[in-house]
Amino acid sequence: MKTVLLIILxxxxxxxxLAxxxxxxxxxxxxxxxxxENVLVNVPxxxxxxxxxxxxxxFTSHPMLWIFILAVNYGNS
Structure with missing residues (x-):
């Protein structure tokens, strides 16, 4: 009974x-x-x-993109 309760919990x-x-x-x-959107609309x-x-x-929210962002910045410099 404890096992069933533990699985359900x-x-x-x-x-x-997850929600x-x-x-x-x-x-x-x-x-x-x-x-x-606000930055694009309100600033020249x-x-x-x-x-x-x-x-x-x-960069701060997606660590998997760090390499891509760094590569793009390096390629454009």
């Missing part, structure tokens, strides 16, 4: 944590997208600033 916890993670991911991308050099902040946000 583990499944519920896993589902809850929370998805919520945070969607919220993060929504906030950063709105930030990029908005495209340059959006690229700059996009690289920073991408």
């Amino acid at each position: 583990s499944f519920v916890a896993h589902t809850f944590l 929370g993670l998805k919520f945070l991911m969607v919220g993060w991308f929504t906030v950063t997208t709105k930030l990029m 050099d908005g495209a340059d600033r959006a690229i700059f902040w996009g690289r920073i946000l991408g």
